[in-house]
Amino acid sequence: MSTPSRRALLTATAGIAAASALPSPAAATSGPDRVRLAREERRAVVIGSGFGGGVAALRLAQAGVPVTVLERGRRWPTGPNSEAFPRVSGLDKRALWYGTLPAAVRPLAQLIGTPLNFGPYVGLLEPVLGQNILGVCAAGVGGGSLVYQGMTLQPSEAVFNTWLPQELDYRRMNEVHYPRVAAMLRAATAPDELVSSSNYYAARVFAERVRRAGYGLEKIPMPIDWDYALAELRGEMKPSYTNGDCALGVNNGGKHSVDVTYLSQAEATGKVTVETHHNVTSVARAADGRWEVHVDRTDDTGRVLEQKVLSTRALVMAAGSMNTSKLLVRAGATGAIPDLPDGLGEGWGTNGDRIYAWTNLQEDFGAEQGGPVVYGSKAWDDPATANTIIQASLPPLGLNSRTTMLVGFGVSADRGRFRYNAATDSVSLHWPLGGDAASHRSIQRRVDRVSKGLGVLTDTNALVNSTWHPLGGAPMGTVCDLEGRVQGQRGLYVLDGALIPGTTGACNPSMTIAAVAERAMDAIIAHDVDTII
Numbered sequence: 001m002s003t004p005s006r007r008a009l010l011t012a013t014a015g016i017a018a019a020s021a022l023p024s025p026a027a028a029t030s031g032p033d034r035v036r037l038a039r040e041e042r043r044a045v046v047i048g049s050g051f052g053g054g055v056a057a058l059r060l061a062q063a064g065v066p067v068t069v070l071e072r073g074r075r076w077p078t079g080p081n082s083e084a085f086p087r088v089s090g091l092d093k094r095a096l097w098y099g100t101l102p103a104a105v106r107p108l109a110q111l112i113g114t115p116l117n118f119g120p121y122v123g124l125l126e127p128v129l130g131q132n133i134l135g136v137c138a139a140g141v142g143g144g145s146l147v148y149q150g151m152t153l154q155p156s157e158a159v160f161n162t163w164l165p166q167e168l169d170y171r172r173m174n175e176v177h178y179p180r181v182a183a184m185l186r187a188a189t190a191p192d193e194l195v196s197s198s199n200y201y202a203a204r205v206f207a208e209r210v211r212r213a214g215y216g217l218e219k220i221p222m223p224i225d226w227d228y229a230l231a232e233l234r235g236e237m238k239p240s241y242t243n244g245d246c247a248l249g250v251n252n253g254g255k256h257s258v259d260v261t262y263l264s265q266a267e268a269t270g271k272v273t274v275e276t277h278h279n280v281t282s283v284a285r286a287a288d289g290r291w292e293v294h295v296d297r298t299d300d301t302g303r304v305l306e307q308k309v310l311s312t313r314a315l316v317m318a319a320g321s322m323n324t325s326k327l328l329v330r331a332g333a334t335g336a337i338p339d340l341p342d343g344l345g346e347g348w349g350t351n352g353d354r355i356y357a358w359t360n361l362q363e364d365f366g367a368e369q370g371g372p373v374v375y376g377s378k379a380w381d382d383p384a385t386a387n388t389i390i391q392a393s394l395p396p397l398g399l400n401s402r403t404t405m406l407v408g409f410g411v412s413a414d415r416g417r418f419r420y421n422a423a424t425d426s427v428s429l430h431w432p433l434g435g436d437a438a439s440h441r442s443i444q445r446r447v448d449r450v451s452k453g454l455g456v457l458t459d460t461n462a463l464v465n466s467t468w469h470p471l472g473g474a475p476m477g478t479v480c481d482l483e484g485r486v487q488g489q490r491g492l493y494v495l496d497g498a499l500i501p502g503t504t505g506a507c508n509p510s511m512t513i514a515a516v517a518e519r520a521m522d523a524i525i526a527h528d529v530d531t532i533i
Helices: 006-020 051-062 103-112 157-163 170-185 198-212 227-233 262-268 321-334 437-450 510-527
Strands: 036-047 067-070 125-130 133-138 272-275 278-285 291-298 304-317 354-360 375-379 387-392 403-410 417-421 426-430 455-459 492-494
Touching: 036 051, 036 291, 051 067, 051 262, 051 272, 051 304, 051 510, 067 262, 067 304, 125 426, 133 321, 157 170, 170 510, 198 375, 198 387, 198 403, 198 437, 262 272, 278 304, 278 321, 304 321, 321 417, 321 426, 354 437, 375 437, 387 437, 403 437, 437 455
Parallel strands: 036 067, 036 304, 067 272, 304 492
Antiparallel strands: 125 133, 278 291, 291 304, 354 403, 354 455, 375 387, 387 403, 417 426
16 A cells, blocks of 8 residues: 555545534634624625636726725745745644544544644635535635645647637637736746756656656646745755645745735735635625625634625625635525526536555655656647646655655546535535546546556545535536626626636646636726726
């Protein structure tokens, strides 16, 4: 049996956390103290500060619109030798969103060498356990850009047009919107000087195995200033990139995440206010047609300090696929927002995520495996089976140095849906048993060939079926138009992963979510600012 990978450990423990987590911040208030209720008027409100929310906030501000961005998490400032983010090699309460793990995971805790029994905190990752699937969501200013590895992948025209609406006009997006995102994120590939170092031996082994299998290989653009990693090799900073300990945020900085790109520019306009520790509990439409956003303002432990009802003419849902979908499905089921489209809650997919632990008994990857990602291999000739595989390094957990990670993204027509339960007043995600089977087979064939030889390949999705890239729930074409306008709901927009119908074409979603949001904001600024917002 192989040693579990970092993500296998995280997803396995997160799955238990989802089933036994502490109450949400809204329910965490204790004691007799009464919480103040405030009512406030805002011009435009954006729920969430990830790729979609960051794009919306900046472009609205540049059009002169005052914007309030509501973020349930905290800020994570970084810099050389910072310890703002938790390290995978020493997990603590900062890792989980108001979660704790029970005694059942003590064997995993012993393996990692950390107690994994955290108190309530506005941590980075929220595990959401659904039927046959575990979705992992991010919290914090910058959203998923804080914890994603950083792959800035754009699908080909053929793959894009097979899996996303052709009316989006790929050629226009290729000329305007994808390049705009790449420029904002300052995407760049790892320099050869870095890749040739001893720390990046695992990346070089992967590259050689891919070539030997007869597959294409290329460096993947990343939103990273690689000079930071080179400085680490020179001993000028504590390791973060070069030892692979950057899956929960890059402490040294140099990562061009949304908080230091889109949101920083947005705040610099003087038109945008980012309100942290603001957990949205529900949304509704008032009798006068305005939008009401119900918010708990909390402290770091989840104690509710104040409750707010914000009223606005324009509401942008950008809380991520899981949370945007749950808020809207509940609002529709309870009548808080009447006449939402019938397809709401459907069209949800996993982006074909697949995560493997590869233990190679023929080669020692090294105790320190540089990261986050250097190489990828695309199989996009057939859009119906398109997939991408990459190697992602393990942090220094004291595990077997012959183990690293292989990750795949595929395309799949399988879809899940969100359902409201009136008895519990809650929304749950339902995924078909065996979903993504065809996509899995396509990825598995290639991963098997790359890892062929003496060793063991462990499919972590067979242990805990999970996705770090949930998509859909309020998809374009059925619930929203191509610009994220919710059909029949003036002033309500969806501009995050919930808008994407289940896949971003064998790529991780960040680049496409941001490009679709950029495209949408061009139209919204041109047509909606003077009439709606």
